[in-house]
Amino acid sequence: MNNKRLHEQLTVKALGLTLAYVLLWLAGPLLLEGAGLFWGLPLWFWFSCLMAPFGLVLAAYLMLLRRQ
Numbered sequence: 242m243n244n245k246r247l248h249e250q251l252t253v254k255a256l257g258l259t260l261a262y263v264l265l266w267l268a269g270p271l272l273l274e275g276a277g278l279f280w281g282l283p284l285w286f287w288f289s290c291l292m293a294p295f296g297l298v299l300a301a302y303l304m305l306l307r308r309q
Contacts, residue, residue, distance in 0.1 A: 265293035
C-alpha cells in the first residue's frame with residue numbers, strides 16, 4: 242500500500258473517532274440532564290465520562306482487528 246494513502250486513511254479515521262467521541266461526550270449532559278441518578282451519580286455522567294471513552298477504545302480495537 243502506498244505510504245501516502247495510509248497516512249490519509251489514518252488521518253480520516255482518527256478525525257472520525259475524535260468527532261464521534263466529542264459528540265457522545267456532549268450528548269450525555271445535553272440529552273440526559275434530567276434523567277435521574279444511577280448509583281448516586283447523574284445518568285449523564287455514566288454516559289459521557291464512562292460510556293463515551295469505552296466506545297472510543299472499542300471502536301479503535303475493532304478497527305485494529307479488521308485491519309489485520
